[in-house]
Amino acid sequence: MKHFSLKDINALEHLYKINLINSCSGFKSANLIGTKSKSRIENVAVFSSITHVGSNPPILGFFCRPTSVTRNTFDNIKETGVYTINHIHKNNFEEAHHTSAKYDADVSEFDKTKLVSEYKNNCFAPFVKDSPLQMEMKYVGQYKIKENNTILILGEIQELYINNKILKIDGYIDLAEAEVATINGLDGYAFPKLKKRLDYQRPK
């Protein structure tokens, strides 16, 4: 096996290092976060760190860096308290990836891609049309991660919309059947095939 110590990692060339360290946590979620500024400029951006934090209340988290391309998303969430999470699909992953380009705050990524914004149920932030799973989120808290100056943003699910076909009788959402993407590293888009659902485990 190839072996890297922390010292080796710290000495790596920048692009090699970010490819390596972004790949090594495993497969990541692939989502578009939709927001709108108070001055009504829409924003949509790809995120691969959206993580389940708890079901009761239903809370999801993600990490962002206020100094990077994700700054517009962060600013809009702090200004308005609302955002949407939309799963990336086989049909739009290339358009979705383009939202990682560094556009100024006065440019909407909806105008620069084929992604289409959609509004429903009085949600202030835009959804991404035709996403098989869309959520309206309410900002509920943030934690400054002092180890590397990132911020963990927590939101509570307010409204959840799911393509009927992929919602199973026990509440399971079949993301593979939905052709939802997963991200490998910074730029690899992969599509999973469900192998097996396993039973609840008890001690042998």
Added chain:
Amino acid sequence: MKHFSLKDINALEHLYKINLINSCSGFKSANLIGTKSKSRIENVAVFSSITHVGSNPPILGFFCRPTSVTRNTFDNIKETGVYTINHIHKNNFEEAHHTSAKYDADVSEFDKTKLVSEYKNNCFAPFVKDSPLQMEMKYVGQYKIKENNTILILGEIQELYINNKILKIDGYIDLAEAEVATINGLDGYAFPKLKKRLDYQRPK
């Protein structure tokens, strides 16, 4: 589309709710965390919340609930400051899933499954043998998530071991080629196929 409001979600039957909310963040990483208590009892447990937090320094995070089955992992990390992260593979995902059973702290899941512990480079915590990607982690911080009484644990990569075949020339690790699992919800194990790596994006 099927629509659930927050009120609908809160009123759902428990199992339906946890299936639904655990599925809705997207595909999740599939890892085994290896630890050992001061009294030298090994522990290995499946986690689906391990997330990239930053590359410089190389930090990964995960969420745990100190009152649940993940308590042994949490206690051992706090006691010893060290743990391992090992990717779940097509050949061991059923054994890996069994580590979610609630065993007492004096029982090692290595004794209850076909998973085999492995030691290298003086790491106090056990690795999972034959995992295509193994990391030795140093605990660097924790954040109490007051919204639902979970804890975000942060660790810095100390040593990284990767199957040579899946490490590409630019530092990208091909997790699909490695047959690494991704988790859908609580119990769905899926295996992705890489569709495409996309270029670094600049404004059009």
